[in-house]
Amino acid sequence: MNKLFITHEDLKTFVEALKKTCDEFIGPSRQHLNDIAFGDVKNDGEILLNYDGNTILSPRTFLLPQTETLFEIKGSIGGKVSSIEDKKSRIFYGVRPCDTLALSLMRRFFLEGIVDRPYQDKMENATFITLACAKPCSERSFCREIGSGPVAKKGFDIQLVAINRGYLVESGSKKGGAILRKYKKLFIVSTPSDIKESKRILKDFAKEAKPINYKRLAGIMRDDLVKESVWDDIGLRCVICSGCITVCPTCSCFSVTDRMNGTSGVRVRYCDGCPYAGFTRMAGGAMPKPDHKDHIRRFFEHKLNVDVERYGVPSCVGCGRCIETCPGNISIRKFIDDAMASVKK
Amino acid sequence: MGSKMTAKKTMDEYLPKNAVIEEILQETADSKTLTLRPIDKGSTILKYRPGQFMMVSLPGYGEAPFTFASLASRDGRFQISVRKVGSFTNALHALKERDIVGLRGPYGNTFPLSKIENKNILFIAGGCGIAPLRPLIQHVFKNRKEHGRIEIIYGCRAPRDIFYKNEIESWRNNPDTAVHLTVDEPDQSWDGTCGVVCVLLPKIKLVPKNAFVFLCGPGIMIKLAIQDILKLGFKEGNIYASLERHMKCGVGKCGHCYVKGKYVCTDGPNFSYSEMKKMGIDS
Numbered sequence: 221m222n223k224l225f226i227t228h229e230d231l232k233t234f235v236e237a238l239k240k241t242c243d244e245f246i247g248p249s250r251q252h253l254n255d256i257a258f259g260d261v262k263n264d265g266e267i268l269l270n271y272d273g274n275t276i277l278s279p280r281t282f283l284l285p286q287t288e289t290l291f292e293i294k295g296s297i298g299g300k301v302s303s304i305e306d307k308k309s310r311i312f313y314g315v316r317p318c319d320t321l322a323l324s325l326m327r328r329f330f331l332e333g334i335v336d337r338p339y340q341d342k343m344e345n346a347t348f349i350t351l352a353c354a355k356p357c358s359e360r361s362f363c364r365e366i367g368s369g370p371v372a373k374k375g376f377d378i379q380l381v382a383i384n385r386g387y388l389v390e391s392g393s394k395k396g397g398a399i400l401r402k403y404k405k406l407f408i409v410s411t412p413s414d415i416k417e418s419k420r421i422l423k424d425f426a427k428e429a430k431p432i433n434y435k436r437l438a439g440i441m442r443d444d445l446v447k448e449s450v451w452d453d454i455g456l457r458c459v460i461c462s463g464c465i466t467v468c469p470t471c472s473c474f475s476v477t478d479r480m481n482g483t484s485g486v487r488v489r490y491c492d493g494c495p496y497a498g499f500t501r502m503a504g505g506a507m508p509k510p511d512h513k514d515h516i517r518r519f520f521e522h523k524l525n526v527d528v529e530r531y532g533v534p535s536c537v538g539c540g541r542c543i544e545t546c547p548g549n550i551s552i553r554k555f556i557d558d559a560m561a562s563v564k565k
Numbered sequence: 566m567g568s569k570m571t572a573k574k575t576m577d578e579y580l581p582k583n584a585v586i587e588e589i590l591q592e593t594a595d596s597k598t599l600t601l602r603p604i605d606k607g608s609t610i611l612k613y614r615p616g617q618f619m620m621v622s623l624p625g626y627g628e629a630p631f632t633f634a635s636l637a638s639r640d641g642r643f644q645i646s647v648r649k650v651g652s653f654t655n656a657l658h659a660l661k662e663r664d665i666v667g668l669r670g671p672y673g674n675t676f677p678l679s680k681i682e683n684k685n686i687l688f689i690a691g692g693c694g695i696a697p698l699r700p701l702i703q704h705v706f707k708n709r710k711e712h713g714r715i716e717i718i719y720g721c722r723a724p725r726d727i728f729y730k731n732e733i734e735s736w737r738n739n740p741d742t743a744v745h746l747t748v749d750e751p752d753q754s755w756d757g758t759c760g761v762v763c764v765l766l767p768k769i770k771l772v773p774k775n776a777f778v779f780l781c782g783p784g785i786m787i788k789l790a791i792q793d794i795l796k797l798g799f800k801e802g803n804i805y806a807s808l809e810r811h812m813k814c815g816v817g818k819c820g821h822c823y824v825k826g827k828y829v830c831t832d833g834p835n836f837s838y839s840e841m842k843k844m845g846i847d848s
Contacts, residue, residue: 290579293624298665301624303577333831334816337577444845473820476813480625487579487627492819499821502811503629504650506784508824508846518823526826 224389225410234406247313270382274357278319278469279312283342287490296483309345317372318363318537320350322469324375325535350376356426360540362553364429368537383417434534441525447562455513457548464542465493470535494518581622581667582608593726596648611637613671615700616835620815622667626656630812632697646696672815673834676701685713685771689790691720691782695728697807698781714771716743720762723750763793773798781807784848804838
């Protein structure tokens with residue numbers, strides 16, 4: 221593909237121009253304790269045009285927020301309900317390839333079948349600018365092995381690949397193409413040596429990494445061949461802190477509750493997840509799987525087995541955030557090795 | 566007026582539509598049957614088929630899934646049965662006739678109505694598990710000639726816990742039909758069978774080959790009853806259970822009811838035993 225090129229200075233100009241075209245410009249910035257986190261850098265904070273590592277949370281937090289109002293309620297019994305629409309236009313800048321893949325999986329999940337209106341609202345007005353990775357972000361990430369990085373294959377509107385003298389630029393959608401045409405004065409055609417350099421950087425990325433045979437893994441899990449001791453160990457290690465489901469870029473589960481003030485209020489949804497015992501507890505107290513290890517098993521099976529069958533790829537994108545955050549040292553990466561190695565007869 | 570067409574607006578699936586409670590019947594000590602009539606324009610709720618469910622919404626209390634417990638009447642009314650088990654059902658029990666509830670749906674799959682034509686059918690229900698099966702039972706009796714022999718096994722804790730008492734008695738009047746009742750804790754008035762639903766299985770006079778079975782009840786009942794009916798020669802693919810799981814959205818998004826790749830709300834709630842085996846569950 222004929223890639224474009226932009227200098228670091230012109231990228232600054234490009235970003236400043238783009239900021240004026242949207243309501244919120246979600247980009248990475250240095251925050252508390254040197255963390256890199258996404259925030260609305262149009263209105264607060266200083267954007268990092270390029271950065272090492274990954275953001276502490278994925279853009280999921282802006283598309284499926286921790287709590288989100290579904291609609292307003294006026295009057296208790298027989299009251300009126302009206303949707304709350306989020307029509308803000310957002311440009312996401314500096315999204316990593318792993319999170320880009322996560323976004324395309326989440327988009328399919330929420331928009332296929334019965335459409336999730338609040339998610340659709342936000343996606344319709346969102347633009348994604350992906351920033352490919354030059355080197356592995358942490359020893360816990362395994363994007364190369366699971367196939368989500370270091371460059372995004374799809375799911376972005378524009379993708380940037382940092383090289384020494386600037387950035388290679390490609391569009392991944394009609395929307396991205398239109399933006400690049402609009403600001404075409406800022407871009408020039410890349411040279412063969414630029415392309416060569418980018419290829420070398422990407423080739424050097426995690427040289428030792430061997431692809432995970434995730435189809436075989438999914439089969440092992442589907443046929444229930446993982447040794448019980450592997451699940452037992454995970455069950456003992458989990459302290460139900462819910463860190464994993466909070467940082468995971470593809471966790472989509474939620475609960476719904478009403479927040480009332482007298483006879484008016486809102487119905488909100490909030491992020492929820494399988495580690496909690498109450499997640500599957502029914503009215504009356506019955507629970508289909510009372511053992512805690514089965515709750516984490518549900519998490520792993522969803523990411524590594526069910527979604528391979530549904531989408532052709534695992535919905536664990538190898539970002540390593542859950543491994544980083546787990547106080548019990550549960551590692552989905554280690555689980556993959558254990559599962560592949562410890563197949564019971 | 567703009568000349569440009571505006572983009573087609575997506576329906577907000579999470580917005581409930583109002584229905585009025587027209588009648589409240591005290592079914593048992595802790596259960597009521599409510600007759601509802603949708604009153605909001607654009608309500609899709611009456612399109613339901615036997616086996617489906619809806620989300621019932623009460624401002625301030627949230628939502629919960631309920632199965633349709635009857636066929637819709639010609640004038641657009643239907644029933645739900647509600648057992649008092651938590652804060653939401655307590656709030657539903659506190660409502661009076663003419664009060665309003667919100668509804669979303671219908672959701673979920675239907676019982677395989679075309680497959681069961683001309684077939685023998687066995688229903689096995691426990692407690693309030695009779696409610697999800699009732700629309701199907703009403704359907705087969707409404708179209709009696711198009712179905713084979715019908716037997717209904719219904720078990721409850723005590724005689725006072727039996728749902729739809731008068732209607733169940735009227736089911737006995739149908740040709741080539743048998744209704745068997747059993748209770749765990751008989752009282753003085755009870756001269757019928759005692760014990761779990763499985764004790765009634767030897768009484769059935771219906772040829773299992775090609776027959777269909779529909780079950781709903783407590784998990785343990787479904788599990789044990791399936792074990793026993795398989796021994797009688799019913800086919801795994803012809804045994805359907807209406808399953809219960811915790812649900813928050815009803816539309817396959819919230820993740821609570823998910824079991825090994827299936828969403829009980831959108832792929833179910835009615836699963837054949839062959840499907841259940843693939844999902845690794847027995848109830």
